[in-house]
Amino acid sequence: MKYRFMVALVVVFASCSNRDKAIKVKGSDTEVNLAVNLAENFYKVNDGFSVAISGGGSGLGIASLLNGQADIANSSRPLNAEEDSLFKVKNIAIRTVVFAEDATAFIVRKSFPLDSIDVVSLKKVLSGELKSWKAITGKDMAINIYGRQSNSGTHSFVKKKLKIRFSRDAKEMNGNAQIMEGVKMDESGIGYVGAGYILHDGTDQPVKVLKISPVKGLTAISPLDKKAIMARRYYFQRPLYQFIPETSWNKVKAFIDFEKSKTGQDLIRASGYYIITPGKSTQ
Template structure:
């Protein structure tokens, strides 16, 4: 299942013409939010049809390069190779930053610690620590639940920590699989978008770890809204939408809805954040 694309698909159809038919593909972190925004947009804009699917930031960007989507949702910026390909193909893009996300590290509720420091996290994720003994005193194997390399979250964590992931890390197809894996694995640690945790219910048998950048500093939770607004959480990032200039006219109403009062309320109620300079 390593190469299978995780897919959530929403189809909202009407008798819309091609200039009112919008396809959105990409980030698994953003897909639940995109579905909710599309559903509510459609309630007041029946002349549009919308198709929303996930699969990862890399898939969304590749679909944009191949002319298969109008909006690529991405939890990371374009890399140098992608940027070059768009230029070579003469595809002019508009970039929209419409929300801020915090990536949460999760373990089972029975995990003996409530927080973890960045240095220790590096050693866990790059495979330097094979067991939990140095961290919790438990001499049991560490199981890492992560994403595939086409995931923006995978790329974000790798670059933020300046690591290569352990070869033993499990490459899951999306947030849902990571969450399910952690629920049944007392040795597991994984990372998911905090919005996904809130969207899937607060009664999950998991623990969201607080993060300290350095040992001795105050631990910060990705669930702490004030900390996110103050940019004090180590693993927070903007969420992107890349749109080719040729699609801008037909998606402009949807983008305006996202950035309007109703859209902002949906973004915030879904567990994501709006930072002042991104409005």
């Protein structure tokens, strides 16, 4: 079964009157399909639990922890300095679990006259320094950018990796599904989504995934190239985090243990994500 999520959509597995076994997971849109898959299989062997999952972005998940509205925040970025300070001010001790790794894919319409792009050119495109594709493709088409809101971990990751401010003309979409829909209908559009999101439904997608070259002239790497990801050769790959308040740890431990189990790790790989440092967990 394939799942698509909008910001407010919540998926709940089971129902449970015992609040000590009712787990709320909020956050990263990049991780939401994976979280659903893990929760669905977790419930098969732990039917005493209920697991409610919603997306909306890494920032929303982290804010939910600060407000006491979640037990796990899925995030495709680390905590920023302000968030870290707020947790300390509120005296909320946080455990950090790195449970998978993902790559960010840059997508264009299937008919787009480009198969790869170097990092410097991508920087000029996404920052708005270039307004037309002519310098890159030879075709004078206006550049249309499909991105995420500032509370998105993927937005933050790309911005920091390229050391840019996104173009003011960039469209702010609610999630991966909206970006995919926008790009596939736009002959001059470019957007970014989690590669795991693409691989979750197979590689036959209505968009083209661009290969990325760190420097013009060097070999361009696809975010769908598993060997390259495992060798850390792709420029835009990153760990996926789960932030858990210490007060929720005992409640969620069974779910985290399931993620680390062979079954959980196999599910992570099968969903299009990667495990490079198995079971890495820090406090």
